[in-house]
């Protein structure tokens with residue numbers, strides 16, 4: 610990219626690899642191009658010779674990777690003449706749908722489970738002006754309703770069953786190959802509906818099979834590792850589950866929509882699925898913020914929690930290059946963050962130079 614060109618978004622950057630017509634009006638907020646950050650302190654802390662990168666998707670315009678899919682889904686919806694989009698959501702999809710809809714000048718309807726949306730996601734969706742429909746039911750119920758409603762109302766589904774969502778999200782794998790010069794050995798992801806693990810695998814396969822376009826890229830592909838919350842782990846159970854529960858609300862899903870695609874990614878990559886307790890997920894979230902200065906939301910930390918466990922047991926061997934996707938920003942869920950730090954009491958002192966000096970010198 611030349612110095613005089615400013616970054617406009619992933620559709621412009623990877624247009625040749627996306628099903629976008631020349632004349633399409635691109636609905637973009639400058640998504641993608643997120644940092645791939647090498648962890649410096651955690652590998653030392655665990656005493657293992659591994660290289661761990663985090664793909665910090667929390668720096669997308671609405672704070673999660675959902676923006677990658679949404680720029681494509683909304684661009685396509687507008688091109689097809691749609692005036693309204695709809696999704697079921699655990700929060701981040703609704704925030705992204707709302708933002709891209711208002712950008713496009715169309716209406717967004719979002720079905721969310723009452724009381725189970727993290728505060729930041731609700732605040733965003735309200736501010737972007739989407740029509741919020743709360744249901745007395747979980748995400749899976751909302752998803753079933755959204756699939757039915759399209760036969761009764763003129764709305765376009767923008768959940769990850771919309772194939773353009775996956776097309777947009779696959780660009781994260783392109784960016785990783787562009788940054789590293791090759792695919793990593795292992796790619797670790799949190800898994801809910803399994804759209805994202807599907808998209809990354811598609812992206813890795815597509816990019817590594819077009820070596821002409823990118824001579825430096827080999828046919829290397831990563832082992833895909835999908836991690837779920839123990840209370841919401843249909844891929845570990847081997848079947849759909851009905852009452853998923855986890856503090857990581859973004860992956861509180863019992864009926865994943867990309868079930869077959871995700872199993873295919875696991876098989877083709879010789880990867881695996883595993884689950885983590887809420888305690889393990891929260892510990893990884895705090896480890897990352899407290900030792901690297903990177904704040905992700907709980908669901909995102911499942912990728913690192915899983916990677917660290919599998920590095921610890923040797924399932925991921927020393928010498929490996931690992932990428933963990935941090936799917937969403939820590940600011941999305943301030944309630945869980947503050948709850949995690951409830952034993953950290955800020956000191957309150959007199960507003961004098963002496964008192965401030967004492968407070969500093971006492972802790973140095």
Ligand SMILES: *Cc1c(COP(=O)(O)O)cnc(C)c1O
Pocket residue numbers: 673674675701702769799800801802803804805806859860906908909936937
């Ligand atoms: C949507 C989401 C996930 C799960 O992604 P899937 O594609 O549903 O597997 C994980 N983390 C966060 C923060 C999300 O918003």
